[in-house]
Amino acid sequence: MSKLALDKFSKLPKIELHAHLSGSVRYHTIIDLLNEELNALDSAEPQKIKSEIDLLNCLKNKPSISCTNSRSLSECFQVFTILHRLLNNLNILEKVTHDILQDFESDNCVYLELRTTPRNIYDQNRTKILVSKRHYLKKIINVLENFERCHKMRVRLLLSVDRAKGVQDGLENVLLANELESKYIVGIDFSGNPHVNSFQDFEQIFNICKENGLKTTVHIAEIWNDRDKDFILKKIRPDRIGHSVCLDQEEVEYLIQNPIPIEICPTSNLVTKCVHQIDKHPFFDFYSKNKNYPLTICTDDCGIFDITLSKEYELISEAFKLSHEQMFYLSKTKMNFTEILRWCNDYSASDAQGFDPFCPLPVSNPPLDRYRDSNMDGPKFLEPILVF
Numbered sequence: 001m002s003k004l005a006l007d008k009f010s011k012l013p014k015i016e017l018h019a020h021l022s023g024s025v026r027y028h029t030i031i032d033l034l035n036e037e038l039n040a041l042d043s044a045e046p047q048k049i050k051s052e053i054d055l056l057n058c059l060k061n062k063p064s065i066s067c068t069n070s071r072s073l074s075e076c077f078q079v080f081t082i083l084h085r086l087l088n089n090l091n092i093l094e095k096v097t098h099d100i101l102q103d104f105e106s107d108n109c110v111y112l113e114l115r116t117t118p119r120n121i122y123d124q125n126r127t128k129i130l131v132s133k134r135h136y137l138k139k140i141i142n143v144l145e146n147f148e149r150c151h152k153m154r155v156r157l158l159l160s161v162d163r164a165k166g167v168q169d170g171l172e173n174v175l176l177a178n179e180l181e182s183k184y185i186v187g188i189d190f191s192g193n194p195h196v197n198s199f200q201d202f203e204q205i206f207n208i209c210k211e212n213g214l215k216t217t218v219h220i221a222e223i224w225n226d227r228d229k230d231f232i233l234k235k236i237r238p239d240r241i242g243h244s245v246c247l248d249q250e251e252v253e254y255l256i257q258n259p260i261p262i263e264i265c266p267t268s269n270l271v272t273k274c275v276h277q278i279d280k281h282p283f284f285d286f287y288s289k290n291k292n293y294p295l296t297i298c299t300d301d302c303g304i305f306d307i308t309l310s311k312e313y314e315l316i317s318e319a320f321k322l323s324h325e326q327m328f329y330l331s332k333t334k335m336n337f338t339e340i341l342r343w344c345n346d347y348s349a350s351d352a353q354g355f356d357p358f359c360p361l362p363v364s365n366p367p368l369d370r371y372r373d374s375n376m377d378g379p380k381f382l383e384p385i386l387v388f
């Protein structure tokens with residue numbers, strides 16, 4: 001794709017609803033932190049660190065129609081373990097979180113929903129808690145507050161329940177969400193290694209979320225033998241679902257008839273090999289059958305994959321021959337913004353009225369024509385959806 005087209009996607013105002021904090025730490029920051037460990041005088045395991053740098057290099061992925069340097073999901077989860085070791089104090093956490101927000105805003109993201117699993121940070125012997133889950137979260141919320149004071153992008157937080165860490169750990173996170181009562185926490189994400197445990201064991205937690213009015217989004221069908229699909233789609237019916245790529249035709253039909261908004265993560269699906277070619281991505285099963293199906297394009301772990309939201313748009317647009325106008329229309333309308341505003345339950349009605357996330361900078365925003373793809377021979381604008 002030409003640089004000009006890439007620029008147009010960078011300028012398109014976008015929303016990001018599926019971004020894991022640790023996975024979104026800048027790729028170069030991760031490498032720098034690993035090199036710091038490597039060069040430390042007391043570096044105990046240089047070979048291990050070198051192989052971790054190699055793993056990172058392999059996972060780093062450039063968007064392309066067919067992905068050649070794919071790695072499996074389990075390798076991704078190895079990287080998260082490394083990241084959790086590296087992000088081991090509040091200063092680093094503060095810095096990387098701020099960088100993530102900056103990066104999304106520079107990419108013209110206007111509403112970012114970051115998700116993270118609250119965790120205790122231990123000392124080297126893992127005997128003493130240095131930072132509690134509560135302090136971990138408070139630090140992140142503090143970064144979001146400070147950011148919002150001087151930036152236009154709106155940022156909210158989902159607390160993650162990691163299926164691999166078990167029910168008790170998940171329960172603590174949901175109780176924390178309730179207890180902190182922060183306007184920044186808008187819901188609960190159910191994620192983690194899909195090969196480990198089953199979400200069916202977490203039914204009590206789903207019920208607690210419902211009883212307490214906490215919105216939920218659940219990772220499903222990231223692998224073919226996901227035994228939780230029926231349970232999630234038919235019994236739990238969360239507010240959104242993530243990935244949802246390994247679905248059979250019957251399940252796709254079921255969703256078309258009974259839609260749940262889907263967070264699509266194209267590069268992630270290629271890297272983890274649950275989709276082998278971008279032009280076979282099930283995004284199109286939904287899009288082609290129902291142009292109004294609520295779909296949103298997301299990055300998942302933009303740091304470890306070294307990608308941006310704009311590049312994800314580019315990937316989908318190229319693979320399915322969608323014009324800039326179609327992408328624009330998709331980003332504007334496929335995810336119901338009233339719904340998002342409802343997630344931000346602290347907004348007063350007047351705030352909500354004044355907040356058009358697609359028009360955050362009315363003075364400096366370019367005219368809509370700027371987003372028009374001059375080479376496009378498909379339909380012209382479907383409706384005058386924006387007033388800049």
Ligand SMILES: CNc1ncnc2c1ncn2[C@@H]1O[C@H](COP(=O)(O)O)[C@@H](O)[C@H]1O
Binds near residue numbers: 117193219
């Ligand atoms: C690649 N696809 C994925 N599938 C499932 N869960 C994923 C994921 N990518 C990330 N996570 C979840 O997010 C955590 C890292 O961010 P936080 O430490 O919470 O900020 C991972 O440990 C995993 O539980």
